[in-house]
Amino acid sequence: MMERSLMQCTRSLSRTLTQPSCRLSIAETRHTCLTRCLHTTRPALLQSKPPKTRDRGPKSNEDTQTDFSALDVLRNTVAPATSIDACTGNGFALNNQMRISGSGILLIGGEAFRWWPWLRDERKEGTGDDAMTGNMLNAKGQWEVDEGAWGVLEMMYPKPDLLIIGTGPHTTPIAPSVRKYLNNLGIRLDIQDTRNAAAQFNLLATERGVGQVAAALVPIGWVERQ
Incomplete structure (x- = not known):
């Protein structure tokens, strides 16, 4: 069976x-x-679903709640005297009430230097009433200045870790020769238009100190001579 x-x-x-x-x-x-x-599609039961409401509930009255809109880590840090208060058409206004006009500016080690990177030994423009006249662009449209324009950086020690270059009203790529020269001095570069370069210098110089961060700024009213 x-x-x-x-x-x-x-x-x-x-x-x-x-x-x-x-x-x-x-x-x-x-x-x-x-x-x-x-097959890589997640099962329907495991897929996240959009929230049904954006209500986060009643506002907390706890003292430990953080107000991120009021968070300012540099609030009690004193800005350096050489920070930029304003960029004018032909110069700059500094935090120490100094006004510089008719030239660019070098901010190194807590000191401010007038700067004419467009000056050339073989040319006469860039002096007197012609202080804001010259050329800084090479044949390829790159920002290029003579090595003599960086004389202060060569003499100072220790050198800053970062140099912020403001190339005028617009951001212009710098020539490889300029980048190589400054990198050989052990300095890193940050290239921006002058307004953003000034703001970047103010922030980093306050945070890291003027010994670590320097700036080389061309006035925002600079116009390349044709």
Whole structure:
């Protein structure tokens, strides 16, 4: 009786497996396997859903709550005397009430120096009434000045870690020769237009100190001579 029941079960299983609805071809089996192996969509139950409301509940009155809009890590830090208060068309106004006009400015080691990077020994422009006249762009349109314009940087020690260059009203790429010369002095460069360069100097000089950060700025009213 037991052998007969076993044979009936075996035949029933064979008929079930041989039905068309239960058979898969080799190609279909391979396709199903590959589809499962490469499927990356997250299950619907695990997908994040958008919030139903943006209400964050009642405002907390705890003293420990942080007001990020009022957070200012440099609030009690005194700005250096050589920080830039304003950029004018032909010069700069410093935090120590000094006004510089008719030239650029070098801010190094807490000192301010008048700077005429457009001066050339073989040319007469850039002096007297022509103080804001000259050329600083080479044939490729790159910002390029003579090595003599960086004489203060050569003499000072220790040298600043970072020099922020403001190239005038617009950001202009500097010539490879200028970058190589300053990098050989061990100074990193940050090139921006003068307004952003002045703001960057104010922030970094306050945070890191004037011994680490220097600036070389061309007035925002500078116009390249044609």
